[in-house]
Amino acid sequence: MNVLDRLDTTLRVVGGARLEGSVEVQGAKNAALPIMAAALLARGKVTLRRVPRITDVSVMWSLLEALGARLSTQDRNTITIDAANVSKARAPYTLVRKLAASFDLCGPLLGRFGRAEVPLPGGCVLGTRATDMHEAAFRALDADVAVAHGYLIASARNGRLHGGEIEFRMPSVGATKNAMLAAVTAEGDTVIHNAAMEPEVVDLANFLVAMGAKIAGAGGDTIRVTGVSELHGVEYEIIPDRIACGTLLLAGAITRGDVTVKKTRPDDVLALQLALGECGVKVTSGEDWIRVQAETVKGGTDVVTAPHPGFPTDLQPQMLSFLCTAPGVSVVEESIFNARFSYVNELVRMGADVRVAMDNNTALVKGVPSLSGAPVEAPDIRAGAGLVLAGLAAAGETEIIGLEYIDRGYERLEETLSALGGQVQRASGIVPFSEPTGTFETSVYPSV
Structure with a gap:
């Protein structure tokens, strides 16, 4: 069965349990995907942990295999990528349409072959995903770029890219990643101005350096890259997932619980910690852990999503769900995507008091004494997580349709929440991954 086509698979959440305990967070989805793509640039094997x-x-x-790479699993969360036999510069639409991060293949393919043909991004529908900054970056590196028949087609004018000055009109995580990926094997120096500063961008840079x-300056707004002739294989560990971490912290807060997330990086979620503190939640942290104690929540707060180190857009739905249960009035403003409140009607079905402004970028949230379980549908990964959190706080049972979205970003979320005392289970009883055996078809990464 195709795991991405299980549209009838649902998650059932019985609310009312106070989450307590500690859990380890998964590796970062938004770092793992571009790093897997970057393995195409290596002349040796790449082993990725976490x-x-x-x-x-x-x-x-599957995309890397379709291009000719060989992949294998070492254990539950360790994979090896051998790109020695990759010979194709054209990514198949049938797979790319399922994953926005597949556009991360543009930079490595262009750097390796001097040509890349990648379908325009798929994945969650969160408003317009413009590719103009990616195109401008490739042109600055001496590539011809065109969009035709649903594909972005880029080719180095003289067979190899050349360094240049790249000036983004605004920080873009995707464009910054692609610019770095293309520039690392370009001839000469490249300077990326107004670069994205997200931890996942830094992790990609650290992987490439390894x-x-x-590369110098990753984590700041100016990144400098000096091209090299080739890159070698490496073993590397992915950073913790700050969005999964934040989701678990908010699960603790919305259930008025006491939750500790371990093996994380507190500095990566400072904006969330500050916002929770403003609501009266006690937040403490150490070198690699964060604890929330939310026996009492004094009130709401105002949140504006912004590029890192601001409040992350990928935690907006989860935060809004929490604010639905916080006393008083809160305002949530979405400044990154122009269609990220599509899930609000589902919260209203659960008894939330939320009104979205005509511009569709601002939501007014009035806290209610309680939510009630209801059948709801997840429109994307993070909205799905937000609905799960609402279900944890609601009276009765919530049935969430669209579990396939949640599985795209969270590693067995129902097991993690159940370990903290939540009542969460898959309605179908289907586990999305079989146990690893060392081959792709029956490994932890299922066939798509």
Whole structure:
């Protein structure tokens, strides 16, 4: 059975339990995917540890195999990629349409072959995903770029890219990643201005440096890249997933629980910690852990999503669900995507008091004493997680349709929440991944 086509698979959440305990967070989805794509640039084998067992990784796996790479599993969260036999520069639409991060293949293919043909991005529908900044970056590196028949087609003018000055009109995680991926093997120096500063961008840069790339400034708004002739294989561990971490912290907060997330990086979710503190939630942290104690929530707060280090857009739905249960009035403004409140009607079905402004970018949230379980549908990964959190806080049972979205970003979320005392289970009883045996077809990363 195709795990991405299980449209009838649902998640059942029985609310009312106070979450307590500690859990370890998964590896970062948004770091693992571009790093897997970057393995195409290596002349040797790449072994990646802490790769999350999610369906988005499965799609990237299949994309790399379709291009000619060989992949294998070492254990539950460790994979090896051998790109020695990759010979294709054209990514198949049938797989790309399922994954926005598949566009991360543009930079590595262009850098390796001097040509890339990648379908325009798929994945969750979150408003417009413009590719103009990616195109401008490739042109700055001396590539011809065109969009035809649903594909972005880029080719180096003289067979190899050349360094250049790239100036983004606004920070873009995707464009910054593709610019770095293309520039690392370009001839000469590249400077990326107004670069995205997200931790996943830094992790990609660190991975490339570990393979022999010359990159400075990642984590700031200016990144400098000096091209090298080739990159070598490496073993590398993916950073913790800050969005999964934040989701678990908010699960603790919305159930008025006491939850500790371990093996994480507190500095990556400072904006969330501050927002929770403003609501009266006690937040403490150490070197690699964060604890929320939410016996009492004093009130709501105002949140504006922004590029890192601001409040992450991928935690907006989960935060809004929590604010639905916080006393008083809160305002949530979405500044990254122009269609990210599509899930609000589902919360209203559960008794939430939320009104979205005509511009569809601002939501007014009035806290209610309680939510009630209801059948709801998840429109995307993070909205799905937000609905799960609402279900944890609601009276009665919530049935969430669209579990395939949640599986794209969270590694067995129902098991993690159940370990903390939540009552969450798959209605179909189907586990999305079989146990690893060392081959792709029956490994932890299922066929798509």
